[in-house]
Amino acid sequence: MTWIEGLEPHYAWLLVGLVLTVAEMAIPGVFLIWMAGAAIVTGLVAWAAPIGLPLQVVLFAVLSILAVFTGRRYIARNPVISADPKLNRRADRAIGETVVVTQAIVGGEGRVRLGDSEWLARGVDAAPGTRLKVTGVDGAVLLVGGAGA
16 A cells, blocks of 8 residues: 555645646746645545545535636736836837847848847838947837937
């Protein structure tokens, strides 16, 4: 007989809840945490009241469904607002920065240096070495214009 065969059902539910909680931390998606809560509540109910395994499974299923839909509704009503909306959006952070033309902008297209990187650029025609301001972005292309500082 292995240790899992001798495990009381309420301990098994608590273990499932713990495993689902760890899985939520490893693969965040705000889904497994609700099922983890349902498993923990099922384990506590199974510990407090002598109910059979079939009823425990039904209780877990009902609690999981309720928890997932309640959690989704809560998150939809209370969205997470980023403290830095431009986080991981490097091109958007460049708006307003001064760039130096490295490859002449001819016919509206060329290359510019921003910090230690070269970017494709679109904007007014300019010779290499000209300083311009980033006025916007289009995907990974900087839109430049005006005189830089």
